[in-house]
Amino acid sequence: MAQNHTYHEQINIDNELKLRELQKKLPKFCSTFFRGIEPTTSSRTRIAYAYDLGIFFNYIKTENPKYSNINISELDLDILDKLTATDIEEYLEYLKYYISDDGKEHTNSERGIMRKLASVRTLYNYFYRKELIKNNPASIVSMPKLHDKEIIRLDVDEVAELLDEVENGTKLTKSQQNFHTKTKVRDIAILTLLLGTGIRVSECVGIDINDIDFKNTGIKIQRKGGYETIIYFGDEVEEALKNYMEERKRIVPVEGHEDAFFLSIQRKRMGVRSVEKLVKKYAGLVTNLKKITPHKLRSTYGTTLYQETGDIYLVADVLGHKDVNTTKKHYAAIDDERRRKARNAVKLRND
Template sequence: MALKYHEQVDRDNTIKLRELLSELPKFCTTFFRGIEQRTSSRTRIAYAYDLKVFFQFLIDQNPLYKGRKTSDFNLDDIDNLSVLDIEDYMEYLKYRKQSRKDSKGNVIVSDVINSRTAIKRKVASLRTFYNYFYKNQLIKNNPAALIQMPRLKDKEIIRMDVNEVADFLDEVENGDGLTKRQQIFHDKTELRDSAMMTLMLGTGIRVSECVGLNIGDIDFNNDGIHIHRKGGKEVTVYFGDEVEGVLRRYMDYRKHIIAETGSEDALFLSLRNQRITVRSVQYMVKKYAKTVTPLKHITPHKLRSTYGTNLYKETGDIYLVADVLGHNDVNTTKKHYAALEDERRRSARNKVHLRND
């Protein structure tokens, strides 16, 4: 029996994590086993990459561990680090050299410059790492908890305006702004691309949720799609008449495509008749958006932000937006749509009259 998309992703990530663990100290296995039930496989891989950078820093920069092998580290080494050591790590993250081997085995050295956001994420990973061992009384000191996290500036939420959404979908349908080479492929993918872009703009689902859809996940009786959310939750998200029309046309087309082995159930296929990938959808969005909104960096996540904005403007219900987008904490939603909330509060200033005219 073929695995579902999210099951296949978890399987591949588990295999990748085992490879990464072989490059980390043995005691790290305890940490990853301990957080398995409350983190996604993708999150655990991110932690593994971040920890790999941390131990490489100790080997390259800390005199006590200079030249040591990663496998030689133990919990006492972690326990003996100070706040100053962690601060040195944060400074190291701003700029560092990274070595890797190419396909011919040659060592390639490249520069890595991390933004404040990237540094904050790596330090947050280290905090989680330290907190686990500290709370389980396996170490006595927790210097990572004493570090002041980098302050980040609030980023402007990039989204498409109503007219830009209409122009974007027109471009997906007709492909007038594409290169001649892109237009050749566009003739073969227009129905699929229109269905995907309309679905994402009309429901706010994540790109991973979109590519993970199977044919059987579409329910036209109730105008809903069955998706697998981050964290393992399975929900039904409902779509409107515009989405239904495009989806029905694509479904009629999809019935006549013979998919490759392992992708028989996949709703959206690549030109090779395999389940389409997240990266392919990212390229798809960029390809169409740059002809419509060249000054905005539109990604699949920006389509999600566009939907959330439109839903909030129409309903004024931040809790509904949080629920539909699958945010576990409504404060996450409020943070993204704070400007709109302020706009709504401002619009209330003349709604209540204190005296009759």
């Protein structure tokens, strides 16, 4: 009889199976690397490393004549000692534009290149610290300079208009309106929860019924990295959640999804992609609204919370950021607001 797993346990199992498949396309010594970093990384992080290292070793095989006749899985660990900093810098140049074996074109932004270099560095650092290689050229390759992008967030009136559209659904197509009558209460609860707490979509869909404590207005969620915490919600979120809870009690879920709070039309736990589509659908109904994703709702909450409290460390804690510098990006718009207010602060001539 199959064992029932929690949502997060099942995600980790699925990721572990995916990682095993990806490792088959990597040099065999990479298995030692992934075992070594397992205690300190999440399954999602290890999958990201596997994808990035796959691109790196495929580049080595296709662009370096010395290794063109060797299967990637047969590459020995000493290849890391033979590569130079120049080889890695040429790889970063290659990442800006390349065509993969399936004929698809690929480009990478500064952030994408930085992540792929970080993956190669992590691989090198692991074997260098274990004294299994003598050289660490990746450590002396400079990280790409990142140019900050404007943080997109919703203004107060845009938040209200978005929630109004979720509630009314008048601009939806007839086909969409048929579904809307069945999902309106759920959709309002999801959007209100995201806007009112700043939680990630993965944290939202992972919520079980028993995770919600209306007495103390808190929800137990699992953060990135696997640790659990309690986030607290306000009156508007409480009302939306209670309304959906009454509806949720009348739904009989598909076997294996009995604990899930947010259910799809198919009576299964909603996935991250479903919520992303949901946000995109309703955001498209608001006239002249910025391009909105669930992460932009998180940025909106982070910025608004900082405006109201002025406490960046509180915002970092509530959003689950380990580094307060990450949090500062969520209130970058505050600096712009201050600059705007300062435009008439200095008088050149008396009135």
